[in-house]
Amino acid sequence: MVFRHENIRITIIAALYFAVAIAEVMCELYAYKPLIYVFKPLMPAMLMVLYFNTSRKRSALFFIVMTLSLITNVLFIPDSQDLLFYGLVVFLAHRILLLYYIIRLLKINDYIPAIIATIPFLLVYFYLFMITNGIPENSFVVLIFQNILISFICGIAFSHYVMQDSRRNSWLLQCGILFGALHFIVFVEKFYLTGFSPTIFRPMAMGLNAFAFYTFYEFVMATEKSHRDDARSIA
Structure with missing residues (x-):
């Protein structure tokens, strides 16, 4: 019964998170x-509240990453x-900690596949960077x-999914795709189309x-669940 109540609470918090997200997208659409x-x-x-109620580990890194995002x-x-x-600048600190957190969770030993998979993204983002005018010098x-x-x-995200199609890596792949698309949209809105970017960009972002x-x-x-399962199998 307690487990059922916990699941209901977590479902409610997750639903509230998406309700807040939808409200935020609508506010961005109407620029309110x-x-x-x-x-x-x-x-x-809301994500910090959700993680606090769901995770057994409650890693401080998760809360720091989310606070920097806030x-x-x-x-x-x-x-x-x-x-x-x-x-x-804060976003840069956020991305550094996010990357560190992901590496720590995955316990990466071989970086070669990740480096190879990184090259196409570097080409795309730096091409966009090079053709963009008006970037402030301090940025x-x-x-x-x-x-x-x-x-x-x-x-x-891509290299781990290709090497092992697991539940964990599937979520990471989706996360990588969405973060990559978000970076592209924000860059285009803030710098490439500065001054006349369509209003749809912010709701989309x-x-x-x-x-x-x-x-x-x-x-x-x-x-975290995968780590617990590994620890049980070793024990």
């Missing part, structure tokens, strides 16, 4: 900033170049590191963001 300031940071906060979401709301720069180096980090995350972080949560949960 008062509620955007509420719903946008609430999304990573701060980034707030800094990306205003149309300000200064806040955009600070948002990119130049940060964006270069952003491109490298997201390319490596996508490379790890927030939709990708919502699903990307939910698949990341599922990847973390599947990996």
Whole structure:
């Protein structure tokens, strides 16, 4: 009975997360900033609540990654170049920790497949970077590191799925695809089409963001379960 109540609670929290995500996408579509300031940071906060109620391990890294995502979401709301720069810096720290967390969860020993799978993403993102005009000088180096980090995350996701089609790696693949698409959309909106980007970009980015972080949560949960199963088999 207790287990059933826990499942109901987790289902309700997950449903609330997607309700908040849908509300945020609608607010972005109509550019209603008062509620955007509420719903946008609430999304990573809801995922932290979901993880806290679901995970037995409750890794501090998960909460740090989500907290940095929350701060980034707030800094990306205003149309300000200064806040955009600070948002990119926090986002860079977020991506570094996200990558570290993924590597730690996967316990990667051989990086060669991931490096090979990273190359196509590097080519795409740096081609877009090179043909884009008007990138602020203070954001130049940060964006270069952003491109490298997201390319490596996508490379790890694809290489692990190709080598082993497991539940964990399936969630990671979905996470990598969504994070890669999100990076592309945000870059195009913020820099490539700056000043005249279509209004659909922000709702699209927030939709990708919502699903990307939910698949990341599922990847973390599947990996933690896999580690527990491995520990039982050894014992």
